Amino acid sequence: MSTQEFKQAPHKLLVIPGPIEVADDVLLANAHPAMSHVSPDFIPVFGDCIRMLREVLFAPNSQPVLTAGSGTLGWDHVAANVIQPGEDALVLNSGYFGDSFADCLETYGAKVDQIKAPIGSKPSLAEVEEALQKKKYKVLTFTHVDTSTGVLSDAKGLGEVVKRVSPETILVLDGVCSVGSEEIRMEEWGIDIVLTATQKGLGCPPGLMVLAASKKAIAAFEKRTVPPNSYFASWSRWLPVMKAYEAGTGAYFATPPTNLIYALHASLTTITKGSPSIEDRFKQHVAASDKVKDFITSLGLKQLAADGKKDGAHGMTAVRYPQGLKATDLLPKLVAKNIVVAAGLHKQVKDEYFRVGHMGVTVVNDKERGDLDYLLKSIKEALAEAGYKP
Amino acid sequence: MSTQEFKQAPHKLLVIPGPIEVADDVLLANAHPAMSHVSPDFIPVFGDCIRMLREVLFAPNSQPVLTAGSGTLGWDHVAANVIQPGEDALVLNSGYFGDSFADCLETYGAKVDQIKAPIGSKPSLAEVEEALQKKKYKVLTFTHVDTSTGVLSDAKGLGEVVKRVSPETILVLDGVCSVGSEEIRMEEWGIDIVLTATQKGLGCPPGLMVLAASKKAIAAFEKRTVPPNSYFASWSRWLPVMKAYEAGTGAYFATPPTNLIYALHASLTTITKGSPSIEDRFKQHVAASDKVKDFITSLGLKQLAADGKKDGAHGMTAVRYPQGLKATDLLPKLVAKNIVVAAGLHKQVKDEYFRVGHMGVTVVNDKERGDLDYLLKSIKEALAEAGYKP
Numbered sequence: 001m002s003t004q005e006f007k008q009a010p011h012k013l014l015v016i017p018g019p020i021e022v023a024d025d026v027l028l029a030n031a032h033p034a035m036s037h038v039s040p041d042f043i044p045v046f047g048d049c050i051r052m053l054r055e056v057l058f059a060p061n062s063q064p065v066l067t068a069g070s071g072t073l074g075w076d077h078v079a080a081n082v083i084q085p086g087e088d089a090l091v092l093n094s095g096y097f098g099d100s101f102a103d104c105l106e107t108y109g110a111k112v113d114q115i116k117a118p119i120g121s122k123p124s125l126a127e128v129e130e131a132l133q134k135k136k137y138k139v140l141t142f143t144h145v146d147t148s149t150g151v152l153s154d155a156k157g158l159g160e161v162v163k164r165v166s167p168e169t170i171l172v173l174d175g176v177c178s179v180g181s182e183e184i185r186m187e188e189w190g191i192d193i194v195l196t197a198t199q200k201g202l203g204c205p206p207g208l209m210v211l212a213a214s215k216k217a218i219a220a221f222e223k224r225t226v227p228p229n230s231y232f233a234s235w236s237r238w239l240p241v242m243k244a245y246e247a248g249t250g251a252y253f254a255t256p257p258t259n260l261i262y263a264l265h266a267s268l269t270t271i272t273k274g275s276p277s278i279e280d281r282f283k284q285h286v287a288a289s290d291k292v293k294d295f296i297t298s299l300g301l302k303q304l305a306a307d308g309k310k311d312g313a314h315g316m317t318a319v320r321y322p323q324g325l326k327a328t329d330l331l332p333k334l335v336a337k338n339i340v341v342a343a344g345l346h347k348q349v350k351d352e353y354f355r356v357g358h359m360g361v362t363v364v365n366d367k368e369r370g371d372l373d374y375l376l377k378s379i380k381e382a383l384a385e386a387g388y389k390p
Numbered sequence: 391m392s393t394q395e396f397k398q399a400p401h402k403l404l405v406i407p408g409p410i411e412v413a414d415d416v417l418l419a420n421a422h423p424a425m426s427h428v429s430p431d432f433i434p435v436f437g438d439c440i441r442m443l444r445e446v447l448f449a450p451n452s453q454p455v456l457t458a459g460s461g462t463l464g465w466d467h468v469a470a471n472v473i474q475p476g477e478d479a480l481v482l483n484s485g486y487f488g489d490s491f492a493d494c495l496e497t498y499g500a501k502v503d504q505i506k507a508p509i510g511s512k513p514s515l516a517e518v519e520e521a522l523q524k525k526k527y528k529v530l531t532f533t534h535v536d537t538s539t540g541v542l543s544d545a546k547g548l549g550e551v552v553k554r555v556s557p558e559t560i561l562v563l564d565g566v567c568s569v570g571s572e573e574i575r576m577e578e579w580g581i582d583i584v585l586t587a588t589q590k591g592l593g594c595p596p597g598l599m600v601l602a603a604s605k606k607a608i609a610a611f612e613k614r615t616v617p618p619n620s621y622f623a624s625w626s627r628w629l630p631v632m633k634a635y636e637a638g639t640g641a642y643f644a645t646p647p648t649n650l651i652y653a654l655h656a657s658l659t660t661i662t663k664g665s666p667s668i669e670d671r672f673k674q675h676v677a678a679s680d681k682v683k684d685f686i687t688s689l690g691l692k693q694l695a696a697d698g699k700k701d702g703a704h705g706m707t708a709v710r711y712p713q714g715l716k717a718t719d720l721l722p723k724l725v726a727k728n729i730v731v732a733a734g735l736h737k738q739v740k741d742e743y744f745r746v747g748h749m750g751v752t753v754v755n756d757k758e759r760g761d762l763d764y765l766l767k768s769i770k771e772a773l774a775e776a777g778y779k780p
Contacts, residue, residue, distance in 0.1 A: 009394055011423035019648060022424045030649060031421035033401035034412045034595065036730055068597045069458050072644035073622045104621040199645060205424065207458045207597045207647030230620060231494040232463045252735075254462035255589060257597030257650075258409060259420060340426055345642075 004028060012335065015375055016342035017147045017177055017316035017357040018200035022263075023365075029266040030205055030259050037258055038250040045265050046245040046256065052268035053212060056179065056202075056278065057194055059186035062212040065238050066264075068257045069209030071176035073233060074195030075104035077211055078139065080230035081221050082170050082193065085109025087138040090131055090169075094122040094153060095146030096346050101174060108229050110139070119349055120149055120304045121311065125157050132166040138220070139170045144178035148345040149304050150318035150355065151311055152182065159190035170217050176200060179210070180271065181315030181359045183282045192217040198260065201285075201315055203267040203360040207260045281364060282314075288363040288372060289314040292356060295376045299383065300390040304346075304353050315359040318344075320352055322388050327351060333382035339375060394418060402725065405765055406732035407537045407567055407706035407747040408590035412653075413755075419656040420595055425648050428640040432648060435655050436635040442658035443602060446569065446592075446668065447584055449576035452602040455628050456654075458647045459599030461566035463623060464585030465494035467601055468529065470620035471611050472560050472583065475499025477528040480521055480559075484512040484543060485536030486736050491564060498619055500529070509739055510539055510694045511701065515547050522556040528610070529560045534568035538735040539694050540708035540745065541701055542572065549580035560607050566590060569600070570661065571705030571749045573672040582607040588650065591675075591705055593657040593750040597650045671754060672704075678753040678762060679704040682746060685766045689773065690780040694736075694743050705749040708734075710742055712778050717741060723772035729765060 006028035014021050022030075035042045046066070053064045065077065083089055086109060091102045093116040102112045115123040115131060122142075132140070140162060142153045155173055162171045172193040175184060179194060180201020186194055192214040199206035213221075221228075221235050228234040237253045244251035276284060293308045296319050304318035305311045312318075321330065327343050331354060334341055342357070344350035356379075362371040383390075396418035404411050412420075425432045436456070443454045455467065473479055476499060481492045483506040492502045505513040505521060512532075522530070530552060532543045545563055552561045562583040565574060569584060570591020576584055582604040589596035603611075611618075611625050618624040627643045634641035666674060683698045686709050694708035695701045702708075711720065717733050721744060724731055732747070734740035746769075752761040773780075 004399055006396075006421065008421065008423045011425075014424045014426060016426050019424045019426065019645070027421040027423070031396065031398065031417040033398045033417070034404045034409045034589075035401075036404060036406050036409065036732070037596070039730065068460050068463070068599075068647075069622065070644040070647075073458070076620065076622045079621065107617070107619065107621040107624070197645065199424075199648075205420075205647065205649040206427070206645045207650055209458075227497070229497065230466065230622075231469065231497040232459065232466045232620075233622065234497070254460040255409070255587065255596045257458075257460075257595065257647075258589075259595040260597055260647075340429065342426070 012338045012340050013371060013374070014340050015357050015362060015371065016340060017355050018359070019206055020200055020203065020357055020360045021362050022203060022205060023270070023361050026204055026263050026266045030263040032259050032262040035258050037255050038252065042258060043245055043248055043250040046261050047248060049261055049264050049268055050242060050246045052272045053210065055272045056268065057184055057186040057212050058188065059212055059214070062186060062214055063218055063239065063242065065211045065213065065235070065242055066256070067209050067238060067254065068207060070206060071195065071197035071209065073209040074211050075101050076230050076233040077195065077209070078141070078172050078193060079105045079108035079110060080228045080233050081235040082217055083110045083139045084224060084226055085229070086111065088113065088135060089139040089141065090115070090137040092123045092128065092142040092153065093117060094143055094149060094151045095119070096148035097143045097146050097174060101141050101143070119346060120151060121306045122151050122153050125154065125161050128158060129161050129165055132161065132169065137166065137169050139172060141172040141174060143174045144182060145313035145315065147177040147316065150313050150316050151305050152313045155184060155191060156189045163190045170220055177313065177315060181285045182313065186212065186214070198264055201359050202264065204263045205260065207257050208264060276364065284363050285314040285359065288358045288366065289317065291372060292317050292358055292376065299380060316355060316357045318353050318355050321354065322383070325386055325388055327354065329386040330354065330382050333385050334378055337378045337382065339378050402728045402730050403761060403764070404730050405747050405752060405761065406730060407745050408749070409596055410590055410593065410747055410750045411752050412593060412595060413660070413751050416594055416653045416656045420649050420653040422649050422652040427645050427648055428642065433635055433638055433640040436646065436651050437638060439651060439654050439658055440632060440636045442662045443600065445662045446658065447574055447576040447602050448578065449602055449604070452576060452604055453608055453629065453632065455601045455603065455625070455632055456646070457599050457628060457644065458597060460596060461585065461587035461599065463599040464601050465491050466620050466623040467585065467599070468531070468562050468583060469495045469498035469500060470618045470623050471625040472607055473500045473529045474614060474616055475619070476501065478503065478525060479529040479531065480505070480527040482513045482518065482532035482543065483507060484533055484539060484541045486538035487533045487536050487564060491531050491533070509736060510541060511696045512541050512543050515544065515551050518548060519551050519555055522551065522559065527556065527559050529562060531562040531564060533564045534572060535703035535705065537567040537706065540703050540706050541695050542703045545574060545581060546579045553580045560610055567703065567705060571675045572703065576602065576604070588654055591749050592654065594653045595650065597647050598654060666754065674753050675704040675749065678748045678756065679707065681762060682707050682748055682766065689770060706745060706747045708743050708745050711744065712773070715776055715778055717744065719776040720744065720772055723775050724768055727768045727772065729768050
């Protein structure tokens with residue numbers, strides 16, 4: 001995109017579960033000179049992002065939607081387009097983000113049931129199957145990685161259950177903390193909607209809502225008997241715009257965040273055409289996750305996930321403080337070492353754990369950057385400084 | 391914010407009515423290293439943006455709201471928070487954006503009346519007064535500058551009419567194409583909501599919805615008998631977050647576009663603390679607008695606005711093609727001179743005119759940049775090349 005040299009300013013290492021460290025070329029793309037959103041130079045860049053997103057999700061038949069926003073706005077897209085007021089939704093709750101998705105669905109008139117798992121685990125496939133047999137749900141949502149707990153849901157297993165028990169149900173994967181860092185075979189697994197944002201596994205600054213919808217999800221939208229009950233999130237408005245950008249003509253509903261589209265283009269180009277391959281990228285995230293989780297375990301610390309290596313995400317780890325330590329004992333010591341990790345988020349236990357992100361360049365370019373070793377060494381040192389002995 | 395040197399890549403001069411040319415320091419801020427949205431380093435930057443926005447709008451008592459999005463999302467904020475389903479709204483229509491704002495209000499259940507002005511003009515204050523006397527409207531909206539026609543509404547006059555005839559009515563100024571380039575004395579004039587985006591007079595890349603609400607607008611929100619009927623645009627969600635960022639603590643509802651907040655901070659710092667003063671900035675936009683409009687007139691061309699210098703915006707000009715010429719005769723010749731202007735947008739006449747933006751650095755830094763002279767000279771040359779003789 002550019003031959004300009006750019007090296008971002010020195011800064012603290014950001015290893016929270018998003019936003020994550022952003023590569024220099026992506027930041028330079030985010031500093032692209034101002035462009036018209038309907039310029040013939042910009043339109044194919046937007047079109048490429050749509051095409052590359054399908055590759056990341058293994059969903060050649062899906063319809064991506066990209067707008068200014070955040071992952072949260074993706075919930076509005078589901079709630080206002082795919083389900084109608086009075087219809088039933090089932091929300092699988094594995095943490096903070098299940099509660100919020102349920103709130104969002106109810107805001108637009110859906111009737112929501114939830115299966116709430118204890119903190120650190122997720123609803124079992126058997127529970128989901130039982131619920132689907134009892135009631136016909138228009139929509140089933142799950143948080144692929146709940147950023148508040150680090151629990152990874154079984155996307156493939158859920159896809160199988162839905163196909164077998166309730167094939168009309170629209171299966172929605174909230175991939176805010178998983179797209180780009182977890183394998184998602186959208187079409188093979190039978191996922192109907194994947195929604196995410198740019199600041200995690202996609203390796204960009206925040207500011208874009210990213211979504212892909214299967215033909216089944218689009219058909220459900222087209223069968224609506226009442227119009228979408230959002231304006232800014234209306235697929236009636238956005239689908240023609242996405243098709244126009246992909247076709248190379250462009251169209252206008254609301255101004256796209258042009259610079260973020262350039263940034264996403266740079267990042268998606270690396271992910272889909274660079275080295276490692278997408279498959280190897282996922283394997284690297286698994287390996288990095290194992291390394292972090294093994295290290296945490298070797299220090300005698302527990303994770304929020306019941307069985308971290310089995311149920312835990314590969315792009316983040318939620319770590320319980322050892323007995324007697326709290327956030328203020330540990331996190332400032334890491335900041336002093338130029339490392340930013342995240343505090344707890346799940347309201348019931350937020351003071352009992354911290355969260356570490358290991359996604360994107362921190363994982364994929366770890367050999368050059370050395371982020372992971374520095375992170376783990378610093379956690380160990382900070383714990384020792386706080387008086388903890390493994 | 392940074393001592394790094396950065397010069398954006400060479401590019402075509404972007405003189406459309408937004409996005410506009412962005413200063414190097416703002417683009418560098420948009421390439422800020424990744425930051426946690428709740429970091430103690432980032433929170434005061436967000437807080438400063440809130441405080442500086444009040445200065446730009448002369449509204450020290452207003453409550454700003456900044457989220458990922460675009461100007462369009464600002465309509466959802468009004469429609470989902472300030473008016474309830476079944477309540478009446480009056481939309482003053484001076485072009486494309488009046489139609490769309492009306493659509494948005496109706497999506498959320500408002501009953502909408504419109505006063506539609508002929509293309510190139512705006513509803514008169516007398517018409518507005520008459521309408522307000524006939525019916526009690528919860529909300530009155532107007533497009534300060536309709537980007538499709540270049541018509542400037544009389545914000546101060548409308549404020550006086552509302553105060554006198556219907557003081558309970560919430561007066562909403564759609565300032566997408568006016569904030570930063572037109573004087574807006576929000577409190578003195580009695581404007582209750584100003585909504586805008588970052589890619590025009592505020593001189594940033596697109597991707598942020600920017601809004602300020604008066605105490606009267608907030609009170610109307612607080613008196614709702616039903617909750618906001620949007621999730622992503624809900625003030626119940628956002629107002630506590632804005633207050634927390636301003637107080638220096640931070641809070642989470644949806645991830646803010648951190649890099650765009652840095653960019654906005656850089657731009658608002660220039661606008662509120664740099665040279666020229668805000669007042670002089672507005673005067674410079676008037677002078678630049680007069681220069682463009684006089685030049686257009688001297689070439690024998692007409693504007694879409696009935697009386698361009700009286701009714702026209704100061705940040706853009708909508709110019710009718712001379713008899714016999716069309717977009718394809720003129721715009722590619724300007725592109726060949728590295729100048730990007732915009733085609734027509736108002737659907738009834740979109741092939742009959744083009745639009746030129748003169749906002750932000752193109753106006754304020756014109757002495758160094760020479761954008762305006764180059765633009766006008768190029769328009770004259772392109773017209774001549776197309777066979778037009780004044």
